[in-house]
Amino acid sequence: MNLRILKVLLAKEVRLMRRNPFIPRLIVALPFMAMLILPLVANFDVRNVGVTVVDNDCTELSRRIAANMDAAGFLSVKECVFTYDEALQTVENGESDAILVIPPGYSADLLKGRNPQLSLDANGVDAIKGMLGSRYAAISATQTVSRWLSEQGLPLAVPHVNILNYYNPTLDFRNYMIPALMVVLIIIICGFLPTLNLVSEKETGTIEAMNVTPVGKFTFVLSKLIPYWVVGILVVTLGMLIGWLVYGLVPAGNVGCIYLAAVLFSLVMSGLGVTIANKSSTILQSIFVMFAFIMIFQLMGGLFTPIPSMPHWAQYMTYAVPPRFFIEIMRAVYLKGAGISDLWPQYLALSGFALFLCLVAALTYKKRA
Amino acid sequence: MDNGFAISVRNLVKGFGGFTAVDNISFDVRRGEIFGFLGANGAGKTTAMRMLCGLSCPTSGSGTVAGYDIARQAEEIKRHIGYMSQKFSLYGDLTVSENLTLFSTVYGMSDKDIRLKSDMIFKTLEMEEMKNCLVKDIPVGWKQKLAFSAATMHAPDVVFLDEPTGGVDPVTRRKFWELIYQASSQGITIFVTTHYLDEAEYCNRISIMVDGRIKALDSPENLKKEYASGTMDEVFRIVAKDAKRGD
Numbered sequence: 302m303n304l305r306i307l308k309v310l311l312a313k314e315v316r317l318m319r320r321n322p323f324i325p326r327l328i329v330a331l332p333f334m335a336m337l338i339l340p341l342v343a344n345f346d347v348r349n350v351g352v353t354v355v356d357n358d359c360t361e362l363s364r365r366i367a368a369n370m371d372a373a374g375f376l377s378v379k380e381c382v383f384t385y386d387e388a389l390q391t392v393e394n395g396e397s398d399a400i401l402v403i404p405p406g407y408s409a410d411l412l413k414g415r416n417p418q419l420s421l422d423a424n425g426v427d428a429i430k431g432m433l434g435s436r437y438a439a440i441s442a443t444q445t446v447s448r449w450l451s452e453q454g455l456p457l458a459v460p461h462v463n464i465l466n467y468y469n470p471t472l473d474f475r476n477y478m479i480p481a482l483m484v485v486l487i488i489i490i491c492g493f494l495p496t497l498n499l500v501s502e503k504e505t506g507t508i509e510a511m512n513v514t515p516v517g518k519f520t521f522v523l524s525k526l527i528p529y530w531v532v533g534i535l536v537v538t539l540g541m542l543i544g545w546l547v548y549g550l551v552p553a554g555n556v557g558c559i560y561l562a563a564v565l566f567s568l569v570m571s572g573l574g575v576t577i578a579n580k581s582s583t584i585l586q587s588i589f590v591m592f593a594f595i596m597i598f599q600l601m602g603g604l605f606t607p608i609p610s611m612p613h614w615a616q617y618m619t620y621a622v623p624p625r626f627f628i629e630i631m632r633a634v635y636l637k638g639a640g641i642s643d644l645w646p647q648y649l650a651l652s653g654f655a656l657f658l659c660l661v662a663a664l665t666y667k668k669r670a
Numbered sequence: 671m672d673n674g675f676a677i678s679v680r681n682l683v684k685g686f687g688g689f690t691a692v693d694n695i696s697f698d699v700r701r702g703e704i705f706g707f708l709g710a711n712g713a714g715k716t717t718a719m720r721m722l723c724g725l726s727c728p729t730s731g732s733g734t735v736a737g738y739d740i741a742r743q744a745e746e747i748k749r750h751i752g753y754m755s756q757k758f759s760l761y762g763d764l765t766v767s768e769n770l771t772l773f774s775t776v777y778g779m780s781d782k783d784i785r786l787k788s789d790m791i792f793k794t795l796e797m798e799e800m801k802n803c804l805v806k807d808i809p810v811g812w813k814q815k816l817a818f819s820a821a822t823m824h825a826p827d828v829v830f831l832d833e834p835t836g837g838v839d840p841v842t843r844r845k846f847w848e849l850i851y852q853a854s855s856q857g858i859t860i861f862v863t864t865h866y867l868d869e870a871e872y873c874n875r876i877s878i879m880v881d882g883r884i885k886a887l888d889s890p891e892n893l894k895k896e897y898a899s900g901t902m903d904e905v906f907r908i909v910a911k912d913a914k915r916g917d
Contacts, residue, residue: 303778312772313772316763316768317763320763320804509759513724513725515749516776670726
C-alpha cells in the first residue's frame with residue numbers, strides 16, 4: 302500500500318464527485334426530502350376509525366356509549382342503526398371499520414348485577430387499523446360503562462389499568478422513525494453511489510486505464526471506499542440537524558456513538574456496493590442486484606416491523622442483515638441514551654460486517670480477466 | 671532476461687468457452703522497434719494485446735514482455751509498459767494536468783519529475799493554455815495526443831497502442847505518428863494496432879492476424895515483394911481474403 306498513490310486516487314474521487322452535476326445535490330437533497338416528509342407520513346398511528354353502533358338497548362347508557370366514542374380522538378361514530386345487517390352494510394361500503402353491538406336490555410341487565418356482553422366486530426382487511434381500532438373502541442366503551450356504574454353506586458366490573466410509556470413518552474411514531482430513517486439514507490446513498498461509480502468507470506473504460514497501471518488493488522478499492530465514510534458522516538449530520546431543528550428530537554446519548562456506527566455502516570454498504578460492482582458489467586445489472594439487497598435490508602432490518610414480532614426463523618435471519626444492528630444502535634442512542642458499553646455486541650457485529658465486506662470487495666476486484 | 675526482445679511470445683492461446691479468440695500465435699518484437707499489429711475486425715488483435723498488458727490471463731502458451739513472464743508477472747509488466755486503448759481512457763471530468771498527475775503518480779514518479787515532464791508535454795503538444803481544461807471539453811485529436819503522452823510519461827520499455835488514431839483526420843493522424851517516432855527515438859518499443867494501412871507503412875515490421883492466427887509477419891517492403899503488390903492495402907486484402915470472422 303502506497304500512501305502517496307492513495308492520496309492522489311482519493312483526490313481524483315473527490316474531484317470527480319464534486320464535478321458530477323448530480324451527486325453533490327443528491328447527497329444534500331435526499332436527506333432533506335426523506336427527513337422532512339417521511340416522518341410525517343410513514344407511521345402506524347391509526348386515526349379516524351369509523352364505528353357503526355347497533356343500538357338494541359336504546360337507553361341513556363347506550364346513547365352515552367355512542368356519544369363518548371364519537372368524542373374520543375381516534376374514533377368517529379358513523380351511524381347508529383338497529384340491525385346487524387344494516388351495520389355490516391356500512392362496513393362493506395367502506396364507510397366504517399368496526400361494529401359495536403349493544404344487546405337489548407343491556408343497562409337493565411347491568412343494574413340487576415348480571416354480566417351482559419357488548420360485542421365488537423372489526424374489519425380485518427387493514428389488519429393494523431382493525432386491531433388497534435377495535436382496541437380503542439373497547440377501551441372507550443369500558444370507560445363509559447365503568448363511569449356509569451360508579452354513578453349508579455355499583456361496584457366496578459373491570460379493573461382500571463394505567464399505562465406509562467418509557468423512552469418515547471408520547472408514543473410518537475416520529476421519534477421511532479427519525480433515527481431509523483438516517484439508516485435508510487445511508488443504505489441508499491452509501492450503497493448506490495460506490496456501485497454506480499465503479500460500474501460507470503467500467504462502462505467508460507477508465508477502469509481499464511487503471512488496471513493496466515501497477516496500482517495495488519487494495520489501494521484502489523480503498524480509494525473507492527473511503528469517500529463514503531465522509532459521505533455517511535455528512536448524511537447523518539444533516540439528518541440529526543433536521544431532526545433537531547424540525548422535530549425537536551436530539552439524541553439522548555453521545556453523538557460520537559452515532560458517528561462511529563455511521564462510519565462502520567457506511568463501510569458495510571460501500572463494501573457491498575463495490576463487491577456488486579466488481580461482479581456486474583453494466584449499471585443496469587448492478588442497480589438491479591443492489592435493489593434486491595436494499596429491499597431485504599429495509600423489510601428485515603427492523604425498520605418497520607419490530608424484530609421480536611417476526612417469526613422465530615426470520616428473527617435468526619436478521620442477524621445476517623447488517624442494518625438491523627445500526628437501527629438498534631440509532632434507536633437506543635437516540636431514545637434511551639445508551640452508549641458503547643451497552644451496545645458493544647451491535648458495534649462488534651457492524652465492525653465484523655464492515656471488515657468482511659471490504660475484504661470481499663478487495664478480493665473480488667480483478668485487475669486481470 | 672535480456673534476449674534482445676521487448677516482447678517474445680510462444681504458442682499463445684486465449685479461448686472464451688468454445689471460441690478461440692487467439693489461436694496459437696508466436697512472434698518476437700525487437701527492442702526499440704515500431705511493431706504494427708494488423709488484422710480485420712474480430713481477428714483477435716485486442717485480445718492478444720490485453721494478454722500482453724496483463725489485463726487478461728492467457729489460456730495457454732508463454733511469453734515475456736519487457737523481460738517479465740506474462741502468465742506469472744503481470745503486475746511487474748505493468749510497471750514497465752504504457753497502454754492506450756481504443757476506448758479513450760483518461761478521466762473526462764479531470765483537467766489535463768490532473769490526469770497527467772494521477773497517472774504518473776500511480777507509476778511512482780516523484781512530484782518534481784511529474785512537474786518537469788508535464789511542462790515538457792504541454793510545450794511539445796502546445797497545450798499550455800489547455801492544461802486546466804477538463805479533458806472532456808478538448809477536441810478528440812488533442813485527447814489522443816494527451817493519452818499517448820500519459821502512457822509514455824513514465825518512460826516505459828514498451829507502449830501498447832490499441833487503434834490510437836480512430837476517428838481523426840489524416841493531418842492529425844500524421845501528427846500523432848510524429849509523437850510515436852519521437853517516443854521510438856527515445857528507445858521506447860511501440861506495439862500498435864491499426865486499421866489504417868498507410869500507418870502500416872510507418873512501422874518497422876508488421877504482422878497481419880486473420881481468425882486468431884498470424885498469417886504474415888515481416889517488414890512492409892518484404893511483404894509487398896512477397897505478395898507482389900504495390901501497396902500494403904493490396905497485401906492486406908490478399909492475406910485476409912479467407913477470413914471467416916469479422917463483421
